[in-house]
Amino acid sequence: MRSVLRLSFSLAKTNFKLRNEGSYLGILWYILSPLLLFLILLFVKQEAFSVKNIPYYPIYLLSGLLLFNLFTQIIGSSIVAISSNAGFIKSIKIPMEALVVSKAIQFLFSHVFEIFLLGLCMFYIGLPLVGLLLYVPVLILFILFLLGLSFIVSTIGVYISDLNNVWTVFSQLLFFVTPIFYVPQMGNLIYQVNEYNPLYFYMRLAREVLIGGQGVSFNNFIFAGLSSFVVLFAGIFIFAKNKYRFAEHL
Amino acid sequence: MKKIALASVTKNFSLGSSRGDGFLGRILDVISGKEKKAQKIGVDDVSFELDKGEIIGIIGRNGSGKSTLLRTIAGIYSLDGGSIVTYKEEYKNPHEGDLDDTTTAPASTIGADTPEILYINGFSHGIKPRLTMRENIYLVGTIMGLSKKQIEGVFDDVVSFSGLAEFVDTKVYQFSTGMILRLNFSIFIFGISLKNFDILLLDEVFGAGGDIDFKYKAEEKMNSLLKSGVTVILVSHSLSDIKKYCKRVIWLEGGKLKMDAEADLVINHYSTEKI
Numbered sequence: 001m002r003s004v005l006r007l008s009f010s011l012a013k014t015n016f017k018l019r020n021e022g023s024y025l026g027i028l029w030y031i032l033s034p035l036l037l038f039l040i041l042l043f044v045k046q047e048a049f050s051v052k053n054i055p056y057y058p059i060y061l062l063s064g065l066l067l068f069n070l071f072t073q074i075i076g077s078s079i080v081a082i083s084s085n086a087g088f089i090k091s092i093k094i095p096m097e098a099l100v101v102s103k104a105i106q107f108l109f110s111h112v113f114e115i116f117l118l119g120l121c122m123f124y125i126g127l128p129l130v131g132l133l134l135y136v137p138v139l140i141l142f143i144l145f146l147l148g149l150s151f152i153v154s155t156i157g158v159y160i161s162d163l164n165n166v167w168t169v170f171s172q173l174l175f176f177v178t179p180i181f182y183v184p185q186m187g188n189l190i191y192q193v194n195e196y197n198p199l200y201f202y203m204r205l206a207r208e209v210l211i212g213g214q215g216v217s218f219n220n221f222i223f224a225g226l227s228s229f230v231v232l233f234a235g236i237f238i239f240a241k242n243k244y245r246f247a248e249h250l
Numbered sequence: 251m252k253k254i255a256l257a258s259v260t261k262n263f264s265l266g267s268s269r270g271d272g273f274l275g276r277i278l279d280v281i282s283g284k285e286k287k288a289q290k291i292g293v294d295d296v297s298f299e300l301d302k303g304e305i306i307g308i309i310g311r312n313g314s315g316k317s318t319l320l321r322t323i324a325g326i327y328s329l330d331g332g333s334i335v336t337y338k339e340e341y342k343n344p345h346e347g348d349l350d351d352t353t354t355a356p357a358s359t360i361g362a363d364t365p366e367i368l369y370i371n372g373f374s375h376g377i378k379p380r381l382t383m384r385e386n387i388y389l390v391g392t393i394m395g396l397s398k399k400q401i402e403g404v405f406d407d408v409v410s411f412s413g414l415a416e417f418v419d420t421k422v423y424q425f426s427t428g429m430i431l432r433l434n435f436s437i438f439i440f441g442i443s444l445k446n447f448d449i450l451l452l453d454e455v456f457g458a459g460g461d462i463d464f465k466y467k468a469e470e471k472m473n474s475l476l477k478s479g480v481t482v483i484l485v486s487h488s489l490s491d492i493k494k495y496c497k498r499v500i501w502l503e504g505g506k507l508k509m510d511a512e513a514d515l516v517i518n519h520y521s522t523e524k525i
Contacts, residue, residue, distance in 0.1 A: 003395055010392040014378060014385070021380050091371040093324050094393060244328040247321065248263055 004095045011102035016109050030113040034069060038062050041181050054183055056211050058121055063210050064180035066114045067203050071146065072171045073107040078150035079157040079164050086250035096243050100154045104147050111139075118210075127211065134209035138224070142202045145228040151235030155242050158249050174199065198227065253337055253365075253481040254300040254323065254449065260331030261292040261315075261322050261505075292318040294505035295332070305482040307496035307513065309489065309520055315505040316485045317371065320451040323483070324369035338365040338448060365448035368394075372454055373434035379423035383414060386422055387437055394441040404440045411471070412436035413464065432464055439471050443478075450482045456491045489517050 020029045041061055054060050081099045119132050157163050177193060178200050184191040194200045205220055293315045300306060308316050321327045323334055376393045377386050387408055391401040409415050412432045476482055476495055486492050492499060499516040501509040509516050
């Protein structure tokens with residue numbers, strides 16, 4: 001367990017450093033890329049949509065965008081976490097869990113930068129920063145959920161390499177189906193689909209604590225916690241059941 | 251004094267369908283009714299035992315199952331048949347010896363305390379060219395299972411052994427091939443000696459590279475590591491290296507154990523059959 005975490009941190013640190021290594025703006029890109037996307041969407045919304053007013057729209061949009069980013073980065077990289085390390089796995093015995101866990105840690109690192117950006121925006125708009133404090137437990141539950149899902153998709157990714165292609169399309173679909181830059185109309189199809197969208201569930205929870213509005217519902221918190229742990233343990237179980245077969249399939 | 255016991259170890263690989271793994275290929279297989287999967291035998295009914303401190307070599311042609319066998323022992327591949335038992339402490343076989351003290355060594359002790367096993371194939375694993383040498387030593391050390399403290403303790407030795415002290419904060423992509431080989435070997439050799447592995451499974455790790463001076467130094471270091479009382483299985487195509495370190499050699503052919511005897515004898519048979 002300790003050696004898994006140690007290796008995970010080490011790999012996460014390495015990949016974090018390497019991601020923007022050699023670029024002129026370096027580490028600044030961790031803030032720049034979400035910021036630019038945020039500004040584009042903000043501009044498009046103002047120019048193209050005439051949806052009714054959403055209170056604190058910039059925070060609504062930014063929080064949705066950041067959680068969506070975290071989701072797609074972690075899951076997308078987990079799908080190939082095992083299958084892209086074939087040579088490594090066959091050449092030296094390492095705890096393979098670390099390859100998956102390191103992805104979650106790596107993107108959690110970069111998410112911390114994005115939270116600064118979020119805090120800055122909240123301060124500028126005049127929202128109480130207490131929301132950020134309440135955001136921490138939501139983030140922890142979300143990460144545990146993602147970790148569980150990562151274990152599942154990395155296992156499937158070993159056997160079915162098509163998953164990576166499916167994912168590219170699916171993540172695009174997810175971007176439009178999940179209410180990131182709009183509010184779903186009660187009763188329509190999008191609304192109904194999102195009743196079963198776990199990403200939207202955590203997103204709603206995050207917005208509740210960040211923007212406040214109708215206050216935080218305790219029940220949602222309990223439900224989020226429960227589903228996080230169920231998915232996490234399911235993921236760990238599936239991964240552990242299959243990991244001894246990974247090497248020969250790579 | 252047993253350290254590893256293998257009994258009829260078997261490992262098979264399915265080779266997939268004859269048309270490859272694509273979706274179209276699979277559909278064609280189903281339509282044509284030919285979806286039988288081919289099987290390749292990796293290791294077939296191999297049994298042997300190894301005592302503590304023993305160094306044995308495994309030789310055989312390409313594809314004879316040498317690496318597969320080591321990976322199966324290391325637990326990288328799962329077992330399809332037979333059993334592999336490794337012992338942390340010296341273990342006396344209750345059926346051996348004349349006293350009927352079978353109760354003192356119950357079978358339940360087997361595997362209760364698993365030994366530290368290292369399997370490594372070549373050296374160059376985990377080195378990231380875009381990181382500095384310092385960062386790489388920490389990274390590879392962690393991959394080998396060392397703690398930060400342990401790496402700190404051995405850091406200076408690694409650097410001075412590699413002879414690359416002036417490049418510690420240089421990024422590795424600017425190193426020459428020889429320098430990278432030196433770095434790899436140094437991290438590896440100090441990592442192993444620090445970790446106190448019980449069993450080493452070394453797959454083609456000879457030829458540290460580098461110039462004459464380094465080669466000599468590396469050989470000496472390797473020698474002292476292998477003679478330190480650790481249990482070792484060596485896989486190599488270099489018969490001279492096998493001859494140098496191993497008293498006993500196992501010859502695999504087509505996944506089967508062809509010969510298990512004194513090194514000179516096996517190597518003689520192996521090299522004469524080649525012709």
